[in-house]
Amino acid sequence: MRQGRKYDKAFKEHNLPVADNIINQNFETSKPNEKWLSDITYIPTGEGWLYLAGVMDLYGRRLVGWAMDSRMKTELVSSALQQAIGRTGATEGLIVHSDRGVQYASKEYQKLLKKHGFLCSMSRKGNCYDNSPLESFWGKLKMEWLNDRSFKTRAEAKKAVFEYIELFYNRRRTHSSNGYVPPFRLA
Numbered sequence: 805m806r807q808g809r810k811y812d813k814a815f816k817e818h819n820l821p822v823a824d825n826i827i828n829q830n831f832e833t834s835k836p837n838e839k840w841l842s843d844i845t846y847i848p849t850g851e852g853w854l855y856l857a858g859v860m861d862l863y864g865r866r867l868v869g870w871a872m873d874s875r876m877k878t879e880l881v882s883s884a885l886q887q888a889i890g891r892t893g894a895t896e897g898l899i900v901h902s903d904r905g906v907q908y909a910s911k912e913y914q915k916l917l918k919k920h921g922f923l924c925s926m927s928r929k930g931n932c933y934d935n936s937p938l939e940s941f942w943g944k945l946k947m948e949w950l951n952d953r954s955f956k957t958r959a960e961a962k963k964a965v966f967e968y969i970e971l972f973y974n975r976r977r978t979h980s981s982n983g984y985v986p987p988f989r990l991a
Contacts, residue, residue: 820909826925827901831937833863837894840868841938842884842902844876845945847965849955856965857884857907859900860938861892867941867969868892872962878910885916896921903927903935944973 833839839862847854855876859869869888873880881902888894900922902908908926917924927934949968955961 818906818909820906820911822904822909823924823926825901825928825934826899826923827934829934829936831862833861836861836863837892837898838863839899839901840888840894841935842881842900842908843935843938843942844881844905844907845942847946847950847955847961849958849961851956851958854955854958854961854965855880857881858938858941859884859888860941861888862937865937865941866974870965870969872958872965874958876907878907878912881907882913882916885913889920894920894922897923899923899925901925901927901935904929941973944977945969 827839827841831839841860841862842858844855844857847856852874853876855873857871857880858867860866861868868891869884869886871880871883871887873883885900898920900917902925904926907913908924914924932939945965945968949972950961950964953964955964
C-alpha cells in the first residue's frame with residue numbers, strides 16, 4: 805500500500821493572545837461567507853519549501869483565497885485573506901477559523917480581521933480535527949495532484965497548485981458534502 809509523504813510542521817511558540825474556538829468543529833453553514841477556515845501547508849521543491857496559505861468557505865468547500873511564498877510570514881496568510889475578501893465581498897460577522905500559529909495570532913493579521921468586522925476563531929492546541937475540511941483539502945491536493953511529481957523550482961510548483969485550485973478543484977471536482985456538485989456552482 806502506498807503511503808503519502810510526510811510534511812513536517814514546525815510550530816513556533818509565541819506569547820500572543822489566541823482566540824476561542826467559536827466553530828468548535830461545527831462545519832455546517834447555510835450561506836456563503838458565514839464561516840471560513842484558514843491554514844498553511846508545505847510543498848517541497850528543489851529550491852526549498854513552497855508555503856501555501858489557503859482560505860476555504862465552508863459553504864460549498866470552495867477555496868476563496870490562497871497565496872504562496874518561499875517564507876511563512878504573516879504577509880502570506882494576510883494575502884490569502886485579502887484575496888478571499890476581494891473575491892467574495894465578505895462582510896462583518898464572518899467567522900474566520902485557523903490554528904494558533906504565530907502568523908494568525910500576529911497583531912497585523914488580527915488588525916485585518918478587525919478592520920473587516922470578522923470574528924476570529926482558533927483551534928485547540930494541536931488539534932487538526934478543528935480544521936479538518938481544510939486539512940482534507942491539503943490531503944487531496946497532495947495525493948491527487950502533487951504526490952508523484954517533483955518540482956525543480958517554486959515556480960513549477962506554483963503553476964501546478966494554481967491549476968489544481970482554479971481549474972480543477974473549485975470548478976470540476978465534485979464533493980459529497982455538496983450533493984456531488986463542484987464548489988464553484990454553489991458560490
